[in-house]
């Protein structure tokens with residue numbers, strides 16, 4: 001650590017911060033300090049207490065102990081609004097904007113430019129457009145927020161955050177739904193904010209991003225601060241070890257070749273020919289055999305989710321045919337798909353999956369119970385068994401299976417939904433971004449589970465933005481670009497380099 | 507056409523259709539006489555409906571408005587007609603009581619997390635009970651002020667009368683539109699209805715706003731009670747029973763989503779005028795009982811809730827189709 005840095009007074013300082021929830025100590029005696037112009041990354045496993053730390057600083061939760069100092073003066077943020085007035089602005093883990101208001105209004109809610117005592121709507125729209133253009137995003141700001149993709153909504157949230165006159169900007173996993181290009185865009189803005197002397201706290205699970213943008217890292221584990229480092233002095237292995245409290249058994253080899261050759265003898269489970277839907281995706285062929293994993297790669301918006309939706313019957317194809325076990329089949333609704341033994345774990349789990357007030361156990365059992373029919377009730381004992389198995393297998397951080405899901409940390413909620421689809425035991429499982437927001441430890445765990453399921457004979461189609469991950473489990477990889485299947489890679493071609501080139505352009 | 511305007515457009519089409527139909531049967535619908543009367547006769551519940559629009563946009567409901575109107579009427583009649591108070595101070599006192607009453611319901615809803623349905627249901631019983639306690643009989647008001655207000659009219663060339671009450675209605679309408687769209691309070695109301703959790707995180711003062719929303723609704727209900735008292739020149743604890751349901755129906759027919767976040771004050775006004783037109787038509791026609799209005803409300807309500815479902819599911823579907831936005835992004839890059 002250079003003496004120069006030590007002498008600079010911290011912009012934001014936290015001492016002995018503690019937060020207790022019923023049955024959980026979310027944060028215990030945590031010290032943390034942020035200097036002006038720093039990008040300070042918080043890392044830790046799912047449930048480590050990262051979001052809780054943020055929520056205490058921004059007044060979402062009230063602290064049970066400790067002090068928070070902003071520019072040397074003690075503060076006690078009572079609400080996000082209060083924190084905002086103090087100069088601390090936040091973009092939360094889940095997109096937290098108003099879907100029914102326009103993009104422009106979302107950016108300026110609560111601080112609209114006024115003229116003659118009334119909101120100057122034209123100025124709101126003009127300034128919103130300008131702010132977005134600084135991010136190279138040129139969209140119609142008068143349209144409802146809900147008509148835009150998650151990525152754009154996230155960018156809008158960030159634009160809102162940085163357009164406040166901030167001293168401290170906090171970003172809680174802002175990049176988990178952004179693609180490569182968009183992350184770069186965001187990082188360039190972060191760098192320019194950094195130059196303006198704003199202190200930035202960033203939470204992310206992507207270690208590459210940590211090394212790309214951070215100058216300081218604080219590691220949390222089980223609600224405690226483990227260590228603080230200058231990024232330049234922290235080797236990756238040490239970072240992971242500190243996060244997990246143990247060494248990670250790396251496993252990123254591709255699946256062994258024997259299983260691939262085995263697969264060619266296997267019966268195809270699903271085959272689609274010339275599947276297409278106008279304006280959504282151009283005709284594509286795809287064959288998935290039992291016990292085979294097909295990865296689906298492409299940029300955000302290249303049509304990956306649409307392929308999944310078409311196959312699962314959420315959207316209907318307007319040309320092409322499908323065969324299940326070689327028999328011609330129509331899949332016009334998710335119900336039909338489920339009857340053929342399909343399962344889909346969706347991308348936007350917040351909207352499409354989680355039921356916050358139900359317990360972890362109830363959320364996990366939901367799909368299985370629905371498949372069995374509600375009259376064929378699973379005994380409580382069986383439910384407990386299944387739920388506890390999954391909590392162990394995915395290391396879901398929860399004191400017990402009866403905790404309401406909404407009280408889990410973001411990453412652990414993801415795991416619960418994944419568990420739901422894993423136990424419903426389909427013949428063919430589609431996973432849309434199964435590891436988003438999940439920490440490195442559980443990440444490896446999930447990849448193991450995916451491989452095991454394939455070895456048990458399930459056919460799988462997996463969408464992921466992480467190439468290393470796709471390479472780790474895929475037998476074949478289908479590449480999409482601009483809503484078109486551009487290539488299919490097999491065997492030795494399944495490596496990051498080839499995929500990257502195929503995604504970009506040949 | 508933005509999809510959020512579709513319900514409003516439907517509201518207007520229904521109104522235009524109804525009005526033209528009425529006009530085709532009775533040419534008097536083309537005169538200022540009917541227009542003036544429509545404004546006058548529907549002013550009191552129209553004013554309450556404008557307050558209700560804010561409540562429903564915020565994702566809440568206010569069941570107490572009918573009772574508040576009745577209580578106001580009785581209170582004014584008792585104070586002015588019996589106790590000889592001057593009208594203006596009486597109104598000020600009554601508006602203060604009403605606002606305070608609404609603010610209390612808002613506090614119960616926000617700070618004690620009592621569902622709006624329950625909090626305002628107790629408000630309904632409380633205000634109605636108080637009205638009965640004050641007086642069970644109808645009280646007349648004979649006061650020079652009331653006389654002069656009733657003479658305060660603008661007469662159109664065709665003898666149509668634009669009354670003080672109608673003017674008050676239009677004034678509330680304009681202020682309502684202004685508050686909804688051009689003040690931070692108004693936009694916060696929309697934000698809370700769109701996503702209450704996010705609104706809090708975005709720095710919307712949800713507590714204060716909730717209190718203000720219910721205070722506003724009760725204030726306008728009280729004002730509606732005063733308006734009714736001015737045109738009826740009496741107070742009666744049995745009036746406006748169940749009026750809150752008509753008011754809620756008008757707000758929904760006016761294109762406001764019951765789930766909150768979307769709605770227009772002008773839509774509520776058009777819906778009130780639509781129902782008023784039908785009522786007037788039924789009265790003029792005479793061959794059908796006026797109770798047909800209830801059936802029409804039922805049908806319209808059903809149609810509009812159906813439309814809302816349709817639109818919201820279309821919006822839901824759009825969440826899945828990222829295509830267009832992506833293209834827009836790339837074009838800009």
Ligand SMILES: Nc1ncnc2c1ncn2[C@@H]1O[C@H](COP(=O)(O)OP(=O)(O)OP(=O)(O)O)[C@@H](O)[C@H]1O
Pocket residue numbers: 021022024025026044045046047048049050051052053093397398406407408409410411412437439
């Ligand atoms: N409202 C709540 N009620 C009860 N427990 C809670 C609540 N919010 C968080 N917790 C618990 O506090 C702990 C820390 O959660 P937190 O959200 O801070 O984790 P995190 O580090 O942000 O994880 P992730 O990477 O998954 O987002 C978790 O065990 C969680 O279950």
Ligand SMILES: [Mg+2]
Pocket residue numbers: 050051052093172409410411
């Ligand atoms: Mg979190």
